[in-house]
Amino acid sequence: MKASTFQTLIVGSLCLAVSGLSGGLYNQYQRVTELENANAQRLQTLDTLQRDSSTLMDAQEKLQYALKDLKQMVDTGEQQANTLDPMLDQWAQEIQELRDGLADRATEADMIALRARLEHVEQQLLDIKTQPPLPPPTPSSAKPNKAARAKPVPLSPPFSMLGVESRGGERFLAVSPPDSRSLTDIRLLHNGEQLGTWQLKALEPNAAIFTVPTQPDQTVQLP
Known part of the structure; x- marks a missing residue:
């Protein structure tokens, strides 16, 4: 190759x-x-x-x-x-x-009834104040009967009696100052309570009996 x-x-x-x-x-x-x-x-x-x-x-x-x-x-x-x-x-x-x-x-109806009664009492007080004074007694009537026994002169309470109110089955005497016309001045008295020197002793159907110091019990008719 x-x-x-x-x-x-x-x-x-x-x-x-x-x-x-x-x-x-x-x-x-x-x-x-x-x-x-x-x-x-x-x-x-x-x-x-x-x-x-x-x-x-x-x-x-x-x-x-x-x-x-x-x-x-x-x-x-x-x-x-x-x-x-x-x-x-x-x-x-x-x-x-x-x-x-x-x-x-008290219900509203009770308050309305109490207000109506107070207005009625106030109107009565105004009527009493506007009445003319009583005439002086005559000499014959002014002479005291020496043979008769002297009776105590009833006292006037130092407040106005408005009526009786019932609360819970108890009776209360509604009173207010003589010249007051306000509902806030109204006070309810129960037996044994007093206003000033006047203490409520009992409430009868038509009268209230008060105890006053140095005086006999005073009975005042309810209005």
Whole structure:
């Protein structure tokens, strides 16, 4: 074999070897590039997962704080309820007591009747004040009968008697100052109570009996 022919075979073999090696290297390069791209995608996916995980952790932390605040609100609401329940019971009891007290007091009809009676008494007092004075007694009537026993002169009470009022089955004598025309000055006297030096001893159907110091019992007719 000629030397030129052998050299040509050697060069051809080397070219084939280099071509095969270059193809293999290129394939390895593409494989490495694909692996790098896949790794980059995995890293990007990992970063996205990490961000999502951080967001979830933040949301979980906020939810825990919200649950803690809600529990505190519930505990506070229970404490307020425990405090308000006795207060509501007390208020309900006080309202019921007020209702019972109002039921025991005089009704509006009683006040209207009492006002009408007072106006009637005031008119009677005005009529009495406007009447002319009585004429002086004649000498014959002015002479006392020495044989007859002297009778005590009845006293006039230092107040005006308006009538008798009933409260809870008890009878009270309604009185007021002589010159008063105000309802606020009216006073109800029960047996044993007194106004000034006059003490109410008893209430009869048509009269009131008073005890006055140093005087006999005074009987005053009711209006």
